[in-house]
Amino acid sequence: MIFYKTDQEIELIRQSCLMVGKTHEAIVPFIKPGVKTLRLDEIAEEYIRDQGAVPGFKGYNGFPYTLCISMNEEVVHGMPSEREIQPGDLLSIDCGVLANGFYGDQAYTYCVGEVEPEVKQLLQVTKASLYAGIEHAVIGKRIGDICYAIQDMCERQHRYGVVRELVGHGIGRNLHESPDVPNYGRRGRGIKLQKGLVIAIEPMVNLGRKEIRQLDDGWTIIARDRKPSAHYEHTITVGKEKADILTTFDYLEEAIKSNAELTEID
Numbered sequence: 001m002i003f004y005k006t007d008q009e010i011e012l013i014r015q016s017c018l019m020v021g022k023t024h025e026a027i028v029p030f031i032k033p034g035v036k037t038l039r040l041d042e043i044a045e046e047y048i049r050d051q052g053a054v055p056g057f058k059g060y061n062g063f064p065y066t067l068c069i070s071m072n073e074e075v076v077h078g079m080p081s082e083r084e085i086q087p088g089d090l091l092s093i094d095c096g097v098l099a100n101g102f103y104g105d106q107a108y109t110y111c112v113g114e115v116e117p118e119v120k121q122l123l124q125v126t127k128a129s130l131y132a133g134i135e136h137a138v139i140g141k142r143i144g145d146i147c148y149a150i151q152d153m154c155e156r157q158h159r160y161g162v163v164r165e166l167v168g169h170g171i172g173r174n175l176h177e178s179p180d181v182p183n184y185g186r187r188g189r190g191i192k193l194q195k196g197l198v199i200a201i202e203p204m205v206n207l208g209r210k211e212i213r214q215l216d217d218g219w220t221i222i223a224r225d226r227k228p229s230a231h232y233e234h235t236i237t238v239g240k241e242k243a244d245i246l247t248t249f250d251y252l253e254e255a256i257k258s259n260a261e262l263t264e265i266d
């Protein structure tokens with residue numbers, strides 16, 4: 001069942017989403033070689049709790065951390081650890097916040113120092129595909145229009161592997177609600193987009209093949225061929241002429257500019 005949101009509920013979700021963006025902003029100065037990924041998690045949790053909010057992922061299905069930090073060939077659901085960040089690492093950082101009874105959810109792949117041009121392009125295209133999908137998040141269109149736009153850009157135009165097993169989702173009082181928002185699909189298929197629909201759109205895209213597997217920790221998903229993977233996510237609500245993007249990359253991208261260890265992804 002899909003829970004369509006009132007305007008008032010959407011404003012509450014926007015507040016949670018803003019907090020997620022600000023949490024990303026708070027950790028960006030610490031994303032640099034030599035820093036343990038667990039440190040990023042501590043900073044994020046402290047920031048969220050200081051706002052009087054609750055980390056959305058911590059305890060969700062037993063996940064023990066505030067952030068999912070997935071490095072290099074890790075796709076999603078990576079666990080913060082004692083592992084130190086190295087030059088050339090990719091960090092896909094996913095964060096959820098619960099405030100006023102509503103969740104916000106956002107992910108961004110950070111690039112530490114120099115990487116191969118093909119890896120940088122993977123990040124650029126994955127991010128662009130997120131916006132290509134959002135362009136179709138318009139009332140009267142169908143969910144499949146979003147799915148198709150992402151898949152078309154990543155697979156047909158760039159020959160990347162779009163992960164099938166993990167998908168975007170409705171979001172609101174629950175972190176994951178109906179409907180599923182796959183990053184692949186057919187135009188004109190699926191539910192019709194109606195006012196009040198709030199969804200997280202989140203392409204997970206592999207430089208190599210689309211197949212994944214889960215590590216023995218029970219969480220971390222990696223690309224089976226161990227090639228790099230990218231993940232960008234916005235929480236949005238559908239609009240009459242265009243979507244209303246409730247999360248924002250503005251704060252974290254400003255922060256990236258001030259961190260000489262990070263490479264900007266345009």
Ligand code: MG
Binds near residue numbers: 095105233
């Ligand atoms: Mg997320």
Ligand code: MG
Binds near residue numbers: 105
């Ligand atoms: Mg999500």
